[in-house]
Amino acid sequence: MAESKDLTKGNGSKIATREQLLSERAELKAALARAPNARARLDLMISAPHAELIVPTLPAEEVYFTVKELGMNDSLELIHLAGPDQFRSFVDLDAWRRDRIDVPTGLLWLRAAATDHDDERFQKKLARLDIEVLELLLKTTMHIWDLTEDPDPEPSGPTYPSPEGQYLVEFLVEGAEYIGAKRLLDQLYAEDPFKAARMLEAIRWELPTELEESAYRWRNARLADLGFPDLAEALSFFAYVDPDAALPLLEKAPAVPEGFFLARIAPAERFFDRVVQRLDAEERGVLERQLVTLLNAVMVAESVEPGELEQVERALREARDTLSLGLEHAAQGDPSHAGALLA
Secondary structure, three states, X not given: OOOOOEEEOOOOOEEXXXXXXXXXXXXXXXXXXXXXXXXXXXXXXXXXXXXXXXXXXXXXXXXXXXXXXXXOOOOHHHHHHOOHHHHHHHHHHHOEEOOEEOHHHHHHHHHHHHOOOOHHHHHHHHHHOOHHHHHHHHHOOEEEEEOOOOOOOOXXXXXXXXXXXXXXXXEXXXXXXXXXXXXXXXXXXXXXXXXXXXXXXXXXXXXXXXXXXXXXXXXXXXXXXXXXXXXXXXXXXXXXXXXOOOOOOOOOOOOOOOOOHHHHOOOXXXXXXXXXXXXXXXXXXXXXXXXXXXXXXXXXXXXXXXXXXXXXXXXXXHHHHHXXXXXHHHOOOOHHHHHHHHO
């Protein structure tokens, strides 16, 4: 959230004070928690007062899973409103399959962001992506000729002559992937022609395995910041625990991003969910952060890709079922006792 007392649009007109924005954001968060479905969440976000300032401050996962449920084509306005850090999280969550980047999915996100009429917002999103990711997306979708070395290439697909005249790019993809790759190249040259030309030269010689390994390390570090543990830590959640032993006390709640959306996936009329409703707001907040840690661990341990929404929902539903059974056993079916265990 901006620190200045007054925030302005590009035309310089005063639109809101920081205090107003904080109040509006709190109201939006409360409304999102009550929203019955993804369509309702989308409408709340894009219709919020000062949405262009408030949406970028929401947890990236809240926006991401809304887009995933509705589809990119039905969520373009929300993607446009997303901030650069949020957009990078979208790519981190959706455009990887284990340790390999999924180029078509990455290009789909770029194509969706590129439909924004505000070029500056799109440029900021591109600038926030790792250079290795951009190079991978380009390297796998094109062949680059250096015209100083080969002045008479014979491409068989659509081409792009670089503005400075040194390179001829042949696109190796069609349809949405071609549109995404070309839009990316157009924007890179529009922002900094010299830097774009250097990138084309680097792409010709960089090894894709090295690019991917580097990009994967950066991506995993950011996912850890979002609350996803490494595999060893995730598997520790599945270690045997004596169901009749006393529960350990946590000194503090895990540090998990505020308002993380996964905690609200797959609620149902389980014993656990009924007990949670008995807790006060502060206790529910602590429990939500603990629950997010658990659900993230389940996703990592079961190799569930965040981009596969059906797999995410199935894994989290099963995790909450197991959690509910364990709580019911520990409390011997007594909701009051269960509430004391969770508080």
